[in-house]
Amino acid sequence: MSAAEIHACDFLLIRYRHSEFFINRSNFSGSVVYSKAAESGCRCRYLSDIIRYGEITLPAFDVDRYLQDHFKSVPENTSKLCIISRYRKGSAADLALQSVLPSDPLYLSADRLAFIITSDAEIGKFSVNTMHLLPARLRLHCRENGILSCSFEHHKIRYFIDLFTLLGSAVRRVSN
Amino acid sequence: MRQIPEMPDNDEILAQISRPGNQEDPAAAEETEKYVIFDIDGRSFALPGAQVQEIVIDYEIFYLPFMPPYIRGLINRHGEPYTVIDLKILFQQQPLDGKKFIIIRDAYDKLSLLITDILKIVNIKKSSIRPVTAQTTGSGYFLYTAAIDNADIPVLHIDTVVKKIEIDVSR
Numbered sequence: 001m002s003a004a005e006i007h008a009c010d011f012l013l014i015r016y017r018h019s020e021f022f023i024n025r026s027n028f029s030g031s032v033v034y035s036k037a038a039e040s041g042c043r044c045r046y047l048s049d050i051i052r053y054g055e056i057t058l059p060a061f062d063v064d065r066y067l068q069d070h071f072k073s074v075p076e077n078t079s080k081l082c083i084i085s086r087y088r089k090g091s092a093a094d095l096a097l098q099s100v101l102p103s104d105p106l107y108l109s110a111d112r113l114a115f116i117i118t119s120d121a122e123i124g125k126f127s128v129n130t131m132h133l134l135p136a137r138l139r140l141h142c143r144e145n146g147i148l149s150c151s152f153e154h155h156k157i158r159y160f161i162d163l164f165t166l167l168g169s170a171v172r173r174v175s176n
Numbered sequence: 177m178r179q180i181p182e183m184p185d186n187d188e189i190l191a192q193i194s195r196p197g198n199q200e201d202p203a204a205a206e207e208t209e210k211y212v213i214f215d216i217d218g219r220s221f222a223l224p225g226a227q228v229q230e231i232v233i234d235y236e237i238f239y240l241p242f243m244p245p246y247i248r249g250l251i252n253r254h255g256e257p258y259t260v261i262d263l264k265i266l267f268q269q270q271p272l273d274g275k276k277f278i279i280i281r282d283a284y285d286k287l288s289l290l291i292t293d294i295l296k297i298v299n300i301k302k303s304s305i306r307p308v309t310a311q312t313t314g315s316g317y318f319l320y321t322a323a324i325d326n327a328d329i330p331v332l333h334i335d336t337v338v339k340k341i342e343i344d345v346s347r
Contacts, residue, residue, distance in 0.1 A: 019238075070241045135250070135259040136285040137338065138243070141345035145242045152252040157238035169242075 006128050012083070013158075014063075014121045016073035020153070022131075022160040025123060027085055034060075034080035034116055044100045044174040046167075051082055051114050057107060058084070059097060060114040061167050071159070075118050082114040085163065093164045096171040115163050131160055145169045208299040211322060213329060215292045216264050217272055222300075222322055222331045223289075229281040231294055244344040245269075251277060251288060258286040261337060266317070280334060287338070298324060305331075 010025035038050040040059055049060040064080060067073040087093040093113065101108070131149045134142050142148075146166035151158045210225030235251040237260050243249075246265040250257040258279065264272035272290050280287040304323040308315045308330060317336050321328040 072239050072241075130255070132256055134240075134257055135287065137287075137341050138240070138247070138259060138345060141242065142240070147240075147242075150238075150250070150257055152238075152255060152257075155236060157250065157252075 008125045008127050010123060011126045011160075012117075012121055012123050013126070014067075014117055016067070016071075016075055016118070016120075018156060019071060019073050020156055020158040021067065021073075022126065022158060023083075023163060027163055028083040028115070029086060030084045032082050032084070032114075034082050036060075041102045042100050044171055046170045047097075047100060049116065050108065051116075053082075053084055053109075053112070053114065056109045056112070058109050058112050058114045059101060060116050061163070061170070062116045063163065063166065064116055064118045066166060066170055076120050077118065079119040080116050081119045081121065082116055085113050085115065086111055087113060087164065091164075092168050096168045100171050100174055113167075131158075206301050206303060208301050210297060211300050211329075211331065212278070212297050213295040213324065214278065214289075215295050216274075217270075217292055220295060220327065220329050221263070222324075222329045223278065223334070224331070225297065227281050227334055228278055230279040231276065232279060232288075233276045235275070235277060237290075244341070247341065248290060253279065253286075253288075256286060258288045259341075260288050260290050261341075262290045263317075263332075263337075264290075266337070266340075282338075285338075287334075300324065 012023040012025055012028070014021040014023065032051070032053060035051060036049045037052040037057060040048055040050050042048055042059075046062045046066050047059055049062065050057050051060045060082060064075065068075065089110065097113070130151045132151060133139060133149055134147065144165070146162045146169055147159050148162055149160045151160075211222040212225055212228045213220055213222050232251075232253065235253070237249045237251060240247065240249045246262050248260040248262045248265075248271070251260055260277065262272050264270055272292065274290045274292050276291050276293060277288040278291055280289065300322045305320045306323065306328065308318045308321055317333055318330040319333040321330050
C-alpha cells in the first residue's frame with residue numbers, strides 16, 4: 001500500500017492519565033490476559049517475566065512499566081494484558097533478546113514475544129491525518145527510541161510508538 | 177500687496193545639496209535593528225526581531241522522553257508539535273516556571289523558547305553593541321551585548337543553541 005492511500009488505520013490505543021499511545025494493529029497478532037509464568041532472570045528489568053501463551057512460553061517486554069518509567073505515564077488502573085507479536089530470526093528484536101536473555105535453556109519461543117500493556121486500551125480506526133512529525137532536529141533521535149510521531153487530543157499527547165524499537169532502546173540502555 | 181519671499185531656483189537647491197557638510201549628522205542616521213527583550217527569571221536577554229515569529233502564552237508543555245534536560249518537551253501550536261527550550265536549565269541548571277513562549281522563525285524546524293515575560297521591543301543602534309565578556313553566564317550562547325537603559329543585555333545566538341541540540345540528540 002502506498003503512503004498516499006493511507007488516511008485511517010487500525011491502531012491499538014493505550015490510555016494513561018496525561019498521555020496516550022498508538023500502536024499499529026498490524027504489529028501484533030493476538031492478546032491474552034497477563035499472567036506471569038516464571039522469572040526470566042534477564043538483566044533488563046523490563047524483560048523479567050515469562051508468560052504462557054497456549055502451549056508455548058514467551059519472553060514478555062513490560063511496555064507498561066517502560067512507559068511509566070520513561071514517559072512519566074500514570075496508569076488509571078493496574079490490570080494488564082499481553083499482546084503477542086512475531087519477529088524474524090536475525091532481526092533487530094531477535095538480536096536484542098539474545099543479547100540480554102540468559103543463555104540457559106528457558107524453552108522460549110524463538111519467533112514470538114509478548115508485550116505487557118495496561119488493560120486500559122482499545123482497538124479502533126484512527127485518522128493518520130491528525131498525526132504530526134516531530135520537530136525536525138529531534139525526529140531521528142525520537143525514532144531511534146521508538147517514538148514515530150505524535151498528535152494532541154483533549155489536553156493529552158498521543159505518541160505513535162514502535163514496540164520493537166522501544167524494546168531495542170530498553171536493551172541498549174542495559175548494555176550501555 | 178503681500179511681498180512674495182524670494183524662492184531659490186533648482187540650480188541653487190542642487191548647489192546646496194552638493195555643498196560639503198550638507199549631509200545629516202552620521203550619528204543621527206545610524207542604522208538600527210529591532211530586538212525583542214525578554215525576561216527569564218529576573219535576567220534580561222535579547223533576540224533579533226527577525227528571529228521572532230510570535231509570542232504565545234498559557235500553553236501546556238508535554239513531556240518528551242530521552243531528551244537533554246533543557247528540552248522541556250513539546251507544545252501544541254495549532255496541532256503541530258514545537259520543541260520547548262528552557263534556557264534557564266542551559267545557563268543555570270534550574271528549570272523555569274514559565275507559561276510564555278517565543279516561537280522562533282525557522283524555515284527548517286519548529287522551536288520555541290520558554291520565558292518568564294516579554295519586556296519590550298526596541299530599536300538598537302549598532303554603536304550600542306559590544307562584545308560579550310567572558311564573565312557573562314552562558315557567554316558561548318550570545319552574539320554580543322546591547323546597551324539598553326544603562327544595562328548590557330546579552331543577545332542570544334540561536335544558532336549556537338540549535339547546534340547544541342543537534343550534538344546532544346545525536347549522542
